[in-house]
Amino acid sequence: MNNLNNCRFCDILSGVYTYREIDQPIISNKSYVAIASIGAFVEGWTLIVPKDHKFSMKNFYNDIEFNDIFIKVSSRLFEKYGRIIAFEHGANCENSITSCGTNHAHIHLVPFKTSLLPDLLKSGLFWDKIKASEIPDKIGHNEYLFYTDLDKDINWINTVGYLHILDKPKSQFFRRLIASKLNCLDKFDYKQFPYIDTALLTRNRFIGVK
Template sequence: MFLPSTTGGECRICALALGSVPKQGYDQPWAENDRYFAMASVGALVPGWSLVFPKSHALNLLENLSAPSFWEFVGSAHAAIEQRYGRSVIFEHGCQYKGSLTGCGTSHAHLHIVPLGAGIVEASRNYDPSLIWAPCKAKDIPQLVRGDEYLFVADSYDGANTIGQVTLLSEGRSQYFRRVIADMLGRPGEYDYKTHPHADIAARAAALLRADMNQLQQASAA
């Protein structure tokens, strides 16, 4: 059952969590506990592309990045995605204000987990040479950003100790990693989730991952 914060106002994710808008196939969480849920991403350029949301409304993940409960949940979601879809990267585009361009249409904090089967850090660094990136552990992001909008991306996963690259933004960036991934896949025209929602891909992944999680839970309960 969802018990999200009520401070999200008009937030679509808070509304979804409260059940006040009808859910489509991909909008049904495929994993959840009392604090977090995982959903297949609309606009999935590859099957299995998922988002982890904290139920409590926030603009970015800064307050979750040092919470063991967050990484425990992300770890199980990441493992389930890798088991079914293969090697997965993670990224966050950290917003600092509602309606920021840097968000992907939602101002509710989330982590992307994307089974690309390849790294994305190098392509992210090369995509816009004007951005300056620095290596960073996920848990250290809050000390670095201090109110800036930011992008964080990592090729491999190690919970709070995940080593990736972070860049601070001086202006909002729309769908940055989606553009990078669409380029990598040779489908640059599909970067925009609004024109290429791929809802069928997301709905199918949600069903498969939900079944995998149920099976795992049954196995561990037996």
């Protein structure tokens, strides 16, 4: 496991919890952990984080261990909340605007009743429909955005989504979009609005605490 100083996720993996019980992993395996997301204005918002410190998830999407934790997390979220979307802001360097201060790879799984695809197609950005496993071959060294509507019975290896290759860094793209649809765009920034109570509720619901 490659841990770096000044990385919140590496701290979590070392047992240092800035947000106390919120930072405690909900599910883990040999290579990944799942945690409740701070800044979540939607209950159930969960992150899957690799134990190895990398800037994006692109090289993890073919990993059997990732598929294992994805199935466990997504099935629990489907059971608790219903429909789920997933997305990544794929950075490629330290302190990239795309990663917005989180220099450690992670993917977001969010309970959301409505697909964001129509909004993506109207965003003015080009989106390529591909398998998640094809991302490394498509992007080279570029930063990217990836989005998918999750199917209850599919595993990650077969997941098809929509990829945009960034020509310049873009901060919190999907967070802004979700916040806009929920009429809370003024509170999209997780640094200013951590939504601690929602994150704690997510964790407790996930582990079965009433």
